[in-house]
Amino acid sequence: MTAEQLLSACCAVSVCSIICVSNKASLVVVVLDSHQDRLPQCGGLVPVLVIDGQPVAESEATLDAIAELAPSLATPTPSKRQQWRDMLEQRLIPVGKAAVLNPSSKNMAALRVVIAEWEAKLRERPGKGHFLCGESLSIADVSAVPFWSRLQEEMDCVGAEEFPLTHEWLAACRAREAVRRTQMSSWWWWW
Incomplete structure (x- = not known):
């Protein structure tokens, strides 16, 4: 998957699973409103990206995480x-x-x-x-x-x-x- 495809998939849908460019991590984009009971540690912040089971909340932090996984976007x-x-x-x-x-x-x-x-x-x-x-x-x-x-x-x-x-x-x-x-x-x- 190209970096643009990854970014497009992350930004265009509410919930999805993606195998990242490096094939080392799986990403799940979560709409927090409907999953707050499963991700209470995010404190209501959106968007939330779950990488290898670890949630990353807020726009800039999720973009930084994507940049680490997709070096072509860094x-x-x-x-x-x-x-x-x-x-x-x-x-x-x-x-x-x-x-x-x-x-x-x-x-x-x-x-x-x-x-x-x-x-x-x-x-x-x-x-x-x-x-x-x-x-x-x-x-x-x-x-x-x-x-x-x-x-x-x-x-x-x-x-x-x-x-x-x-x-x-x-x-x-x-x-x-x-x-x-x-x-x-x-x-x-x-x-």
């Missing part, structure tokens, strides 16, 4: 993945959330500043490729694209002329079948 170094994750969690999500909940001129201006910072970070990437860490979709992209997709749908804030690299990156991610299959309807936010 970034060149964990620090690269963490740099993008930090920018997303510490800058974009708080500012984006404020803009979505209250699209005042102040919040929209702050959002444009953060998008410009993301664009600058994309410009600084070494090498080529349409994705955050190079030529291939990685866990860094998988972590970021859901928020960016919803933000773009809701706010139409990533114009091709003003933010060409961000626009290109988002389009490249959204063109992937595995990503398209996981996109939620436009009414849905997770905060």
Whole structure:
């Protein structure tokens, strides 16, 4: 199974069993609401991925676990993945959330500043490729694209002329079948 097939299977269904790329671990994706009695140690956190009988809860932790099992989804170094994750969690999500909940001129201006910072970070990437860490979709992209997709749908804030690299990156991610299959309807936010 390719890394993209693994990711697609993990993200597209509620409960499934998968033999991982390494063939050393089995994965089970669990919808916690219907299995809380079997996984009380997860404390109500979702999503939950069970790897060789051990539950891993929350999005970022499950993505890290998938990256360990599917090296083709890993970034060149964990620090690269963490740099993008930090920018997303510490800058974009708080500012984006404020803009979505209250699209005042102040919040929209702050959002444009953060998008410009993301664009600058994309410009600084070494090498080529349409994705955050190079030529291939990685866990860094998988972590970021859901928020960016919803933000773009809701706010139409990533114009091709003003933010060409961000626009290109988002389009490249959204063109992937595995990503398209996981996109939620436009009414849905997770905060």
